[in-house]
Amino acid sequence: MQNRVLHFYLAGINNQNFLMRDRETGTWWQQVSGLALFGPLQGARLERVVNDEITFASWKSEFPAGQVLAPIAKFSDKYEKDWETSVGKLPVVVSFPGQGLADRDVIIGLSLGNEARAYPLATVLKQSPIQDQVGGVPILLAVGPDKQSLRAFISRDGDQRLEFFQKPGAADWTLIDTSGSEWNFKGCATSGAKSGKCLEQIVFLKDYWFDWRNYHPTTSVYRH
Numbered sequence: 001m002q003n004r005v006l007h008f009y010l011a012g013i014n015n016q017n018f019l020m021r022d023r024e025t026g027t028w029w030q031q032v033s034g035l036a037l038f039g040p041l042q043g044a045r046l047e048r049v050v051n052d053e054i055t056f057a058s059w060k061s062e063f064p065a066g067q068v069l070a071p072i073a074k075f076s077d078k079y080e081k082d083w084e085t086s087v088g089k090l091p092v093v094v095s096f097p098g099q100g101l102a103d104r105d106v107i108i109g110l111s112l113g114n115e116a117r118a119y120p121l122a123t124v125l126k127q128s129p130i131q132d133q134v135g136g137v138p139i140l141l142a143v144g145p146d147k148q149s150l151r152a153f154i155s156r157d158g159d160q161r162l163e164f165f166q167k168p169g170a171a172d173w174t175l176i177d178t179s180g181s182e183w184n185f186k187g188c189a190t191s192g193a194k195s196g197k198c199l200e201q202i203v204f205l206k207d208y209w210f211d212w213r214n215y216h217p218t219t220s221v222y223r224h
Helices: 056-062 073-078 083-088 121-127 209-215
Strands: 008-014 017-022 028-030 036-038 106-112 115-120 130-134 137-143 150-154 164-166 175-177 189-191 205-208
Touching (some): 008 028, 106 121, 106 130, 106 150, 106 209, 115 121, 115 130, 115 209, 121 130, 121 137
Antiparallel strands (some): 028 036, 106 115, 130 137
16 A cells, blocks of 8 residues: 555444554444545555465465465464355345345456446356456466466457457366467466467456445446
């Protein structure tokens, strides 16, 4: 936040989305948007960073020397072990029927330019790779070799929009573009004319439909 380091702690819950405060100024921040709601930094917004939604096995295969944040042993009995199941039983505080999605359907949310779109997770898992355009930006949603991990990319090389397909008959996970170049799950071309090039990875949010819709009132829903 403008080259200023802030330290946050959980301060409360709003619409089943946590609120946090920074220790330096006492400003209240919203988790889902990174927006400062109240306090000296009101109106500021934290920068989102590119994220993966992948299994530990996939991450470890790509980063074998990676480190894992371990729980604090003396507090291990206080960690929630089945949070999603228990929260899923709670009533939602807002509801948005009429778009074919249940309140707690899980979606992959993308917000680019002035446009937001929700991709039902079940559809993404079934149809991957998905190519679309959000806010004028061509995007690629891909499910990894384990059929669980997810990544999102801008499907463009310079000014050229790329079209991707799952390579038929491949022994391992491979996407192929119309030039015949092959791409891995990191979004990098491993052979062909595009070899050595990598797609730009983009931020997405894995969320419940009711929560995404609450904070993105003009969102559309991907339907194919």
